[in-house]
Amino acid sequence: MNRFLSILFQSSLLLILAFIALPLVVVFAASVSPTAVISFNPSEWTMKWFGELTSSRWLDPFLLSVKLATIVTFLSGVLGLLAAYAVAYRKCPGHEAIMAFLLSPLAVPQIVKGLAIVLFLSSFGFYHLLGTAGLVMAHVVLTLPFVVRMIAGAMYNFDRRLDQAARILGATAFQRIRFILLPIIKPGLFSGMTFAFILSFNNIPLSVFLVRPGETTLPITVINHMEYSLDPVLAAVNVASLAFILAAIFLFERIGGFSTQIHGGSK
């Protein structure tokens, strides 16, 4: 009976993992198959679909998405630091209510936020803000709560005795922030910024309202195309953008060193 149960458990586990891996495997195979029919025979594999990615049709949206995600990551990082400093570090009076306000966009579905922003822009006639400017604003509102939460988490854990020691030794407020607080919360800051980058780069529900012809992000270009055909080029676009995201995560990890935090290595 016990043996039967453990076999049942293990096979169901394998089936579920196969379910998770299946669409990813299919996309990878489709991106290297010579025709629209997926081939699992490595001798037939080709890189020709990736060759098409250099056309401006895919390159322009990719560059816009990279630019957007970079600006959004930087802005969310700066705004998140400022907010977390006041709320989690200085614990200003009313910090709990302020934190609730900072996190409140999390409770609202993205499509609702997107509608609200586009309504706001159009009712004041700010049509020229649609496109990149609107996308940046919307994505900052999307990512800021996550960044604030992660930086605030790091600041709540911050050992205040370090700060007191520095003050006794005569460090100015600026020096204490620059040489003590910032290095210690760096992993939290960078994990928040990495998260912001991925969220912005992959976003659909907000971008869908704010893109305009000539200023379209990569995911929106792909889904617009997908509604008509399942062109293998799309598989190549998807694989390439996943590779880009992984490279970006690697880079952020190199600078920020947040993996120790994930493994619970340092405090």
Next chain:
Amino acid sequence: MTSVESLSPPLPARRSLPHISQYLPLVPPAVVLLFVFAIPMGMMISLSFRASEGDAPTLYHYERFFGDGLMLAGLWRTALMSGLVAICVTVMAYPIAYYLARSRSRWRPVVFALAIAPELAGVVLRTYGWLVILEDHGAINATLMWAGILSEPLPLSKNLVGVVIGLTHVVLPFGVLSLLTSIQGIDPNLERAAQILGASRLSVIRRIILPLSIPGIVSSLLIAFTISASAYATPALLGGAGFKVLATMVYEQVLFYIDWPFAAVMAVVLLVMMLTIAFVGGRFEARLHKKLHI
């Protein structure tokens, strides 16, 4: 006056009266949230109560929404889809979470990475994969028709089936994480004690692990339901024109009908539905926690 107080350093000024300067760093983030979130949300909600912009408050568009069979069908579809996804996610996440909580095998990191990493890939990549698999000419139908099992393709995409499969895949990592925290909180000694006392594996699962992980099950159901109900991209791509949910209907209302107040009503309905479920579910979850841990 020679108390302890005079020996200790003078209290910093910010203790006695709230210093304005400590709120200064909050100005930039608060301005952004105010102008790109709070005010637009307020305007959207107020617009939903007006027949057209600038009119007196009215429930006209809400009456329109709740009197329209198509809209109610969309509301029902959203709830049905989210409920099914919540169940599928929780059922599939449970074995993974249990394995991750208890296993000491060297495969554990691999399973963890497989369970969480697809989240990085984004919805577009995964939806594309599912479309290639589920489409009328896709992998499953092509194989079954080639083998002569089917003469007509099974309708697997552009309907409820496709959306539930795709969303389950998207939401699964969240279910795994919420169940994992809950199962990790169960003392493994309870299982050992039961086994020593002669309980079979099945009754250990049924009478110890399952009951103690009920808060985790509830939070997995809740998070899966709320993520699904607000999902836009997966239903739009895998559901197509034939399967509309609130989120895709909001977008359609803006793009094709340009009916702003009505779109605002639909958004408010979606928002209220989500907040109600999160609030009621959260209360229920907290009660369960109290019952189990005190």
